[in-house]
Amino acid sequence: GGFSQGGAVAYELALSYPERLGGLFALSTYFATADSIELSDANRNLPIFIGHGRFDQIVMERLGQTAHQTLQNLGFEPEYQSYGMEHSLCLEEVRDLDGFLAKRVTEAK
Numbered sequence: 756g757g758f759s760q761g762g763a764v765a766y767e768l769a770l771s772y773p774e775r776l777g778g779l780f781a782l783s784t785y786f787a788t789a790d791s792i793e794l795s796d797a798n799r800n801l802p803i804f805i806g807h808g809r810f811d812q813i814v815m816e817r818l819g820q821t822a823h824q825t826l827q828n829l830g831f832e833p834e835y836q837s838y839g840m841e842h843s844l845c846l847e848e849v850r851d852l853d854g855f856l857a858k859r860v861t862e863a864k
Contacts (some may be wrong), residue, residue, distance in 0.1 A: 756780030756804075759814060759842065763787040766822070771795050778802040778859040780852055783814050783842055786822035794829065803833035804855040806848045813842035 757765040762784025769779040775797045783806070803826060807819035816837060823835040834855065838848050 758782040759784055773797055777863055780804040782806045783808055783811055785814055785818035786825055789825045803831055805833050805835045807837050808840040809837050811842045
């Protein structure tokens, strides 16, 4: 997973990675390679968590929403959460991400 530009890289790497991954998180970011990505069959059911600030002036929330919609159109079921913050992290987002990651670890056991 990743934040901002790191999230854009995470989308490309996780969704094209040839071996099964446990999940993907993308925070305050956009899906830069949505039009060119070659999706991996191994990660067609990858759990995805998207978090974005409603007041983000660096990566506008509509870009996060567009990534969410694009992923749905590709057959994924991403979880999308928005938060009352700018281009940063907040405690609520960290807690939601922690829950997402804890569930992935539990499923992997």
